Structure formats: C-alpha cells, structure tokens
Amino acid sequence: MSDRITIRRPDDWHVHFRDGAMMQACLPETARVFARAIAMPNLTPPVRTTDDAIAYRERLRAARPAGSSFEPLMTCYLTHDTDPDDIERGFREGVFAALKLYPAHATTNAAEGVTDLNRLDRVFERAEKIGLPLSMHGEEVDPAIDIFDREAVFIDRRLGPLTEKFPGLKMILEHLTTAAAVDFVRAKFPQVAGTITPHHLELTRTDMLGHGMRPDYYCMPVAKTERDRRALVAAAVSGEPCYFLGTDSAPHPLARKRSIPAAAGIFAAPTAIEIYADVFDRAGALDRLEAFASLNGPRHYGMAPNEDQITLERVEWQAPETLAVNGPEECVPIYRGGQTLRWRLAAA
Numbered sequence: 001m002s003d004r005i006t007i008r009r010p011d012d013w014h015v016h017f018r019d020g021a022m023m024q025a026c027l028p029e030t031a032r033v034f035a036r037a038i039a040m041p042n043l044t045p046p047v048r049t050t051d052d053a054i055a056y057r058e059r060l061r062a063a064r065p066a067g068s069s070f071e072p073l074m075t076c077y078l079t080h081d082t083d084p085d086d087i088e089r090g091f092r093e094g095v096f097a098a099l100k101l102y103p104a105h106a107t108t109n110a111a112e113g114v115t116d117l118n119r120l121d122r123v124f125e126r127a128e129k130i131g132l133p134l135s136m137h138g139e140e141v142d143p144a145i146d147i148f149d150r151e152a153v154f155i156d157r158r159l160g161p162l163t164e165k166f167p168g169l170k171m172i173l174e175h176l177t178t179a180a181a182v183d184f185v186r187a188k189f190p191q192v193a194g195t196i197t198p199h200h201l202e203l204t205r206t207d208m209l210g211h212g213m214r215p216d217y218y219c220m221p222v223a224k225t226e227r228d229r230r231a232l233v234a235a236a237v238s239g240e241p242c243y244f245l246g247t248d249s250a251p252h253p254l255a256r257k258r259s260i261p262a263a264a265g266i267f268a269a270p271t272a273i274e275i276y277a278d279v280f281d282r283a284g285a286l287d288r289l290e291a292f293a294s295l296n297g298p299r300h301y302g303m304a305p306n307e308d309q310i311t312l313e314r315v316e317w318q319a320p321e322t323l324a325v326n327g328p329e330e331c332v333p334i335y336r337g338g339q340t341l342r343w344r345l346a347a348a
C-alpha cells in the first residue's frame with residue numbers, strides 16, 4: 001500500500017464561498033488545494049444575472065491569497081425571471097459555467113428559487129442550444145414528501161421528465177445521497193453526472209441522530225442509510241466518469257449551527273481532499289482518486305484538466321476545530337475538526 005500519492009490538481013465542482021468576511025476567511029481553504037471551484041450563487045440577494053456574477057467573481061478573486069491562481073467558476077441562480085438572452089451572454093463571455101436550480105425553499109437561501117419548472121422552458125431550451133450545463137439541488141419540496149424521500153421523489157417527478165424534455169441539456173445532480181441517485185446518474189450518463197461530498201461518503205442519518213442530535217452533521221440533502229452510504233462510496237471509488245468531486249462546503253457561524261433551527265450546511269473545505277483520500281485508501285482504490293477528483297469533472301463541464309499536481313501523504317494530523325472569521329468570536333465549525341485524520345496534503 002502506498003503512503004504517498006500524486007495526482008493532477010483537483011477542482012471542486014460545488015462550493016459555497018459566501019461573501020464579505022466569511023468569504024475572506026473561507027476561500028483560501030479551497031484555494032490551498034483546488035485549481036477551480038464552482039461558486040454557488042445562493043447569496044442574499046442571489047447571483048441572478050451576468051452582471052451579478054461578474055461582480056461576485058471580482059470579489060472572489062480579490063479574496064485569493066497572494067500569488068494564488070485559483071479561479072472561481074460562476075453559476076446563475078435560476079428564478080422565474082431568468083432571461084435566456086442574459087444567460088447566453090454570460091456563457092459566451094466566459095462568465096457562467098453553469099445554471100443552478102434550487103427548488104424554492106429546498107435549502108439555505110433557496111427562498112427565491114423555482115416553484116414551477118415549466119416556467120423555465122425557454123431558459124432550458126436556450127441552455128440546451130448553447131451547451132450551458134444545468135446543475136441542480138435535487139430535492140422535492142412538496143411538504144407531503146418525507147425528508148428522507150425528497151431526493152428519490154425529485155428524480156422520479158422532476159429530473160426524469162426533464163431529461164426527456166431536454167435530451168441535449170447537460171446536467172449535474174449535486175451532492176448525491178441515495179443509492180437511487182447513484183443508479184439514476186449511471187443510467188442517464190453522459191447527459192447527467194453527479195457530485196459526491198466527503199461527508200456523504202462517511203455519514204449516515206444514524207450518525208446525525210442516533211447518538212444525540214448532531215447539528216454539525218446536518219446538511220441538505222440530509223445523510224441517508226448505511227446502504228445508501230455504501231452505494232455512494234462504491235460509485236466514487238469506481239472512477240466511473242459520471243461521478244466526481246463536489247464538496248458542498250457550506251460554512252455557517254458556530255452560533256447558527258447551534259441555534260434552533262440549526263442552519264443546514266457543513267464546512268468541508270479544510271479537510272475535504274484529505275477525507276476523500278482516506279475513503280479511497282480504505283476501499284483500496286487510491287489509483288482511482290485522480291479520475292474522481294481531477295478528470296471526470298472537467299470532462300463533463302467541457303474543460304481541460306489541470307496541468308500541475310498535488311501530493312497527499314498518509315500521515316496522521318489533527319484537524320483544527322474551527323476557522324476564525326474576523327476574530328475568534330465568530331468562527332465556523334470544520335467538518336471532522338478536532339479529530340485525527342489519516343491523510344494530509346504534502347507541502348508543495
């Protein structure tokens with residue numbers, strides 16, 4: 001078994017950078033590892049137009065550590081008012097890498113999302129025509145649907161029909177959490193691919209609820225069963241081109257994670273590549289980490305993989321518990337912070 005692995009530098013296809021002081025503190029955690037990352041648009045107010053995205057991209061670039069060549073990739077928060085001409089402009093000018101669909105109220109800052117998918121037909125037609133991918137938070141928001149069934153019902157009711165209505169529209173089902181989603185993506189690839197987070201490779205709903213309630217393990221979509229978790233690990237470590245890395249790193253201040261109701265979202269960036277490496281190592285699949293982390297994502301998004309490399313080594317280290325934002329009085333809990341991790345990023 002190898003104690004060191006060198007792979008092409010990975011990209012993160014799903015990150016919440018936030019804005020202001022939170023962004024200043026969190027963005028370097030992604031930039032230390034990843035060359036590019038999809039910047040989620042669920043700010044308040046959301047990133048809805050090409051101009052919004054250009055302005056946000058400038059703020060993200062300004063938050064990079066000195067000398068960093070990290071590049072944020074921008075997404076457009078879909079609403080019923082999204083203008084097909086504006087998304088085409090954003091795509092042609094190299095601003096938008098994808099559209100982002102939030103069913104209204106599905107998750108943090110999704111209040112302005114979509115209630116009626118049919119009202120986006122002109123947007124989807126245009127995206128299909130120009131080759132702009134659609135990424136989505138795949139959860140059904142009908143209140144009659146049990147929270148553990150939201151992903152599977154979204155696939156049946158919404159995503160399946162959407163792939164048939166727009167067969168040329170490239171899609172990404174974000175943060176897969178169920179065996180059903182794993183199977184759907186494999187069956188619908190190359191039209192649909194899926195991202196998998198580090199925490200959904202490790203956690204089940206029993207970890208979140210079975211040993212005292214753990215809001216630090218609470219994110220949308222919520223973790224599911226052990227059978228689902230195993231299906232996610234098998235999918236990730238398969239190296240199949242339909243699955244790739246997206247951390248859904250979603251920082252919230254500690255006080256918001258501990259309040260009632262607790263905020264949904266797990267800040268995964270500081271420990272993500274280390275945990276992916278551990279999961280692949282335990283599965284005896286380190287040789288497929290590069291496909292998952294560095295090759296499959298750019299291929300699906302129609303981009304070239306990165307040329308430079310990173311090295312990971314099997315060395316135990318203790319992850320910090322929190323990241324300070326503007327002083328330690330406001331801090332963000334880190335996924336698996338305070339615990340001993342088995343892999344770390346080697347110094348460049």
Ligand code: NCD
Nearest residue numbers: 016107108219220250264265
């Ligand atoms: C994300 C956030 O905090 O912005 N929360 C989460 O639970 N994952 C939003 C999202 O991706 O659902």
Ligand code: ZN
Nearest residue numbers: 014040248250
């Ligand atoms: Zn997210």
